[in-house]
Amino acid sequence: MNQNPRERRQGPAVVRGRLIPDSTYDQRLLDRRRSTDWLHADPWRVLRIQAEFVEGFGQLAELPPAVTVFGSARVPEDSDEYRIGVEVGRALAEAGYAVITGGGPGCMEAANRGAREAGGISVGLGIELPFEQKMNDYVDLGIEFRYFFVRKTMFVKYACGFIALPGGFGTLDELFEALTLVQTRKVTSFPVILMGSDYWRGMVDWVRDKLAGTGKISPGDLDLMQVTDDVDEAVRIIVESDRQRSKRSQDGGRVVADTVAEAQ
Template sequence: MTEEEHIRHAGPLTYRGRAIPQTTTDQRLLDQRGPTDWVHTDPWRVLRIQSEFVEGFGLLSELPSAVSVFGSARVTPDSDHYALGVTVGTRLARAGYATITGGGPGMMEAANKGAQEAGGMSVGLGIELPFEQTLNPYIDVGMTFRYFFVRKTMFVKYAQAFVVLPGGFGTLDELFEAVTLVQTNKVTRFPVVLVGREFWGGLYEWIESRLLENGLISPADTELLQLTDDPDEVVDIIRKSHLDIAQRNGEVPPGVG
């Protein structure tokens, strides 16, 4: 047998010797018999990942200016935190922003509720979890993702600001990923607003007393996070940041806005 007979090319793939498959790609595609383990292989997952990006981009590409709002799923509707989330969603909607959340209950539901009831666009980007969690009922446009990293891309790509309400590990993950992207200039510098001084104040003090004092971040990095208790100030911070960026880019004359 010649050397060429010990090689098979399948598109960009090359097989040699014992690695050569016993069937061709077309045979495996058209033959419905046999095990279905192939749908759980890494190459097939790549196609699922690609499809999630395509669906997410298609769903969100025509959104108006939007703000991603993060917060705990465990907050109950009778809590002060929930009421704060509703107010934040309302203020964002009245200011002309779409509200993007993780689509779940708690603070996410609160922000979606406030946005929808105020006539704004309410978006929910859910995630497949081991326990059942459906999209909340206050969503105009929604999608449930298999992969966290695809979902996070959507939070970043289609938002002009991040608003962080009280939350747990998931909220902290989203907060620090957002700050890291801004700090490293992976995304255009835009505001990250922590809502609730009593809740977030200790974390901010820890960042200053541990990270800054030990030289682990730069003094300017602390300015990437802004704290407030006032939902109206949330909107003011976002608007001012966008105006400053526009003026630097020559899009708005100085003093207008």
């Protein structure tokens, strides 16, 4: 965490001391309890949001295949969870994937560190928070966002898989958003992997017993997430998903070519 509590990142800017506002951009965007000034300010917010999308797209568009890794910012460096995060980042880099994290400390730093040490591309997508969280030192490409929803779009758009290390509310938020996108087929061939069977067992049991067991989700939705303790297995799942997607793409291209040839 940042040792200077009187400092905040706001997109590409840093503000300190008296210039730190009493709320974040997300809070001001979502808060309608204030005066009607928002009627005049919101059109300008749209332009700022558009600029964040443009910046993110421009910086990330030429990444090689990437995997997004999430996990707690509160994990110490001497913990097993941090060690596994390093192993995950290293294994992904050795398999040819860039590693994308939230750019913070803990599990995020561990995955970035593993990718960097293995010679891979290490990406951090930071966010403005009331309590400042600086970009970790193992990030090669770091982008600071004002708005959570812009950042979350980048996490999914430029990744071909998602690995969740043990984490809290932020990790759960990203995990269930990814599962929802896969379930509703907004994204395809997108494996969602939970690392750490002991940590995730209770949640998985609840999803099976309470959600699937009472018809809130389909039984097949349980297969959208895979739990493992084996880093190599996690990478194999992502590689195999990539191969299947490539094969479908090639098959689809042949079908289109054959259809055009027949029409001629």
